[in-house]
Amino acid sequence: NAGVTQTPKFRVLKTGQSMTLLCAQDMNHEYMYWYRQDPGMGLRLIHYSVGEGTTAKGEVPDGYNVSRLKKQNFLLGLESAAPSQTSVYFCASSYSFYTSGKNNEQFFGPGTRLTVL
Amino acid sequence: QQPVQSPQAVILREGEDAVINCSSSKALYSVHWYRQKHGEAPIFLMILLKGGEQKGHDKISASFNEKKQQSSLYLTASQLSYSGTYFCGTEKSGATNKLIFGTGTLLAVQP
Numbered sequence: 408n409a410g411v412t413q414t415p416k417f418r419v420l421k422t423g424q425s426m427t428l429l430c431a432q433d434m435n436h437e438y439m440y441w442y443r444q445d446p447g448m449g450l451r452l453i454h455y456s457v458g459e460g461t462t463a464k465g466e467v468p469d470g471y472n473v474s475r476l477k478k479q480n481f482l483l484g485l486e487s488a489a490p491s492q493t494s495v496y497f498c499a500s501s502y503s504f505y506t507s508g509k510n511n512e513q514f515f516g517p518g519t520r521l522t523v524l
Numbered sequence: 525q526q527p528v529q530s531p532q533a534v535i536l537r538e539g540e541d542a543v544i545n546c547s548s549s550k551a552l553y554s555v556h557w558y559r560q561k562h563g564e565a566p567i568f569l570m571i572l573l574k575g576g577e578q579k580g581h582d583k584i585s586a587s588f589n590e591k592k593q594q595s596s597l598y599l600t601a602s603q604l605s606y607s608g609t610y611f612c613g614t615e616k617s618g619a620t621n622k623l624i625f626g627t628g629t630l631l632a633v634q635p
């Protein structure tokens with residue numbers, strides 16, 4: 408099993424450009440999450456999904472959009488990138504304890520380092 | 525709303541012990557602990573679900589005091605491999621699987 412994979416690993420954008428980050432998991436997890444990690448700030452939740460076709464806002468959703476058309480994929484979009492969105496982005500996935508009875512630990516992807524100039 | 529972790533950083537010699545604390549201003553359903561090495565993804569350590577619960581994993585254990593809304597991570601006889609940043613993630617409700625992470629505690633274990 409590949410676990411959680413993210414593409415791309417690195418990206419440099421100019422202010423105003425758009426891009427999409429792709430997250431894929433092969434563990435049949437119901438839940439998927441997008442976080443950003445900045446120095447001294449820890450991991451902050453951007454958006455998350457509790458199942459295919461559903462999304463919800465996290466702590467810092469402004470400037471981002473997400474879609475979960477397939478259970479295994481979770482896309483994070485930046486419509487008009489800003490320098491404040493320079494960060495490392497992590498995707499994660501987990502089971503739902505209530506629907507599966509399994510431990511809901513989160514499995515993280517390797518991250519995407521995004522720089523906006 | 526973000527849980528507060530203390531200390532922010534700690535330096536140990538191999539074999540020494542450390543305690544990392546995580547406090548929340550909100551009532552908690554569960555606390556997760558993760559470790560992240562530099563340039564890598566966070567890795568799950570353990571979940572504590574009930575007030576007063578204590579769990580162990582090798583020489584790393586944790587407690588969760590539901591009434592005080594806090595959790596502590598105990599690292600005993602530290603090894604070089606314990607170095608990294610430790611994050612607690614707090615869950616207010618078991619229905620969402622949504623975690624709010626603390627700002628992290630940097631642990632450096634020296635020979």
